[in-house]
Amino acid sequence: xxxxxxLSQESLDAERHVIAVRGEIDLFTAPDMKAALSEAIESGHxxxxxxxxxTTFLDSTALGVLIGAVKxxxxxxxxxxxxxxxxxxxxxxxxxxLDQIFPISSTREDAIKALDVDEAxxxxxx
Numbered sequence: 059x060x061x062x063x064x065l066s067q068e069s070l071d072a073e074r075h076v077i078a079v080r081g082e083i084d085l086f087t088a089p090d091m092k093a094a095l096s097e098a099i100e101s102g103h104x105x106x107x108x109x110x111x112x113t114t115f116l117d118s119t120a121l122g123v124l125i126g127a128v129k130x131x132x133x134x135x136x137x138x139x140x141x142x143x144x145x146x147x148x149x150x151x152x153x154x155x156l157d158q159i160f161p162i163s164s165t166r167e168d169a170i171k172a173l174d175v176d177e178a179x180x181x182x183x184x
Contacts, residue, residue: 063087065094074173075103076166080112083120091120095127104136105173109166111141121156128159137161139169 063081070076075098083091091108098106108124110116128138139161142148151157163169 063090065090067094067098069098069103070170073103074105074107074170076107076109076170078109078112082115083113083123084115084117085119088117088119088123092123092126095123096130099127099130099134099136104131104134105138106131106136107139107141107166107169107173109141109169110147111143111166113142113144113147116147116150121150121154124160125156137173137175139163139172141166141169 063079063083065080066078068076068078077091077094077098079091081087095106095108106127124138124140130136131138140151140163142151142162143164148157148162151160151162161169161172161175163172
């Protein structure tokens, strides 16, 4: 049985914010992640790390939410990074080419450091 879906958030400072997701991100749970990302962006956070360490699955809806968030952040000179250690999720990012859009790190610390890098990856074409 997959773990229950849950979100936790941590504001690191006025710009940096971490959203950690546990369980599956799909058609039913992606709106919760979208709401958390929107809330963080609207509250002024422009550098957001999404920690997928405890995420067991994500579908195209979840990818769409992440792409939408990165577009909103870029319009504010912001940045979104991903923490991921799951091989299947990594394969999803590779197959879709999104590993070229999102800086993906294996630790939260590395993802937070990547938020401060000024060089932005290629823009999404969606």
